Amino acid sequence: MxxxxxxxxxxxxxxxxxxxxxxxxxxxxxxxxxxxxxxxxxxxxxxxxxxxxxxxxxxxxxNKDAILATLVREMRASMRDDFQRAVTNTPGLTFEASVVALIDASLRHHLDDPDLTALLEKVEDELPLDAETQALKAEMSGLVSALLRDHGIPDAERTAFDLIALSHGITHAATQAGQDDFDDLSKRVQRAVFGYLGVQA
Structure with a gap:
């Protein structure tokens, strides 16, 4: 393009x-x-x-690219804000409940309109948005790693990176296959995430 x-x-x-x-x-x-x-x-x-x-x-x-870039920026900013709210609302929750809140925040974005989300992610890869994209992803990863660190999870930064990649991979594959049951997908991502962490949810 x-x-x-x-x-x-x-x-x-x-x-x-x-x-x-x-x-x-x-x-x-x-x-x-x-x-x-x-x-x-x-x-x-x-x-x-x-x-x-x-x-x-x-x-x-x-031009149309400026429109597309704005849509991508808004999508990412909305996801970041939902992550921030999920983390902010975690005091008093168990670690497991806090992780589920983050998983569900991510899923809501992908399942609201899976095809459109996938399209905007594809556009994001093709537009010169690398610096902005990496900054937002780093911010979201930082929110996850802070939660992990607060609960004594070792190597929080790398673990956060892996968990985000794991969650996104499952979600992307599922939505591409037309699997859009929120509760079912949330449980599947939870099994993968808690299995990685060695935590019994």
Whole structure:
């Protein structure tokens, strides 16, 4: 896929009306991607779906890659925030319950719209987002490793890396196979994670 130079929005909305237009453009983009993937995903198609002029769209996004990059950033930021909330809400919980809260936070993102999540992850790999992606992944890994460290798990950083990779691998394979039962998948990921940790859940 040919990539344009700029993947940053031209401006961030500061007024209610401009914020509404910005959000409508992003929502229309998500709807187009969910319906037809990247095929036919153009700024003209997004503008038409959003009910705005192409000129209005270009006030915020210089090209379709900037729209896609914004969607990826929002997806990652939302996942990070859910991880943060899960960790923040863990005081008083057992270690096992805290780990389950993190597993479920991750699963909710992947199972809400598995095809769209997989598509945005594919786009993420193709856009020049390496530094941003690694920074967000490091932040999420840091949240997991802090939880592990607080509960006396040795080599917390490497263990967190392995557990995230393990959880993501199972989730990705399951959703690609059309397996989207939340409770079932949560239990499967829990078995793998607690088995790795040597913890009886």
């Amino acid at each position: 040919k990539r344009s130079q700029s993947i940053d929005p031209r401006k961030t909305p500061t007024q209610a009306r401009s914020e509404y237009t910005y959000d409508v453009i992003l929502q229309a983009s998500l709807e187009l991607l969910a319906r037809g993937g990247l095929e036919g995903f153009t700024t003209n198609a997004v503008a038409k779906r959003a009910g705005v002029s192409v000129g209005s769209l270009y006030q915020y996004f210089p």
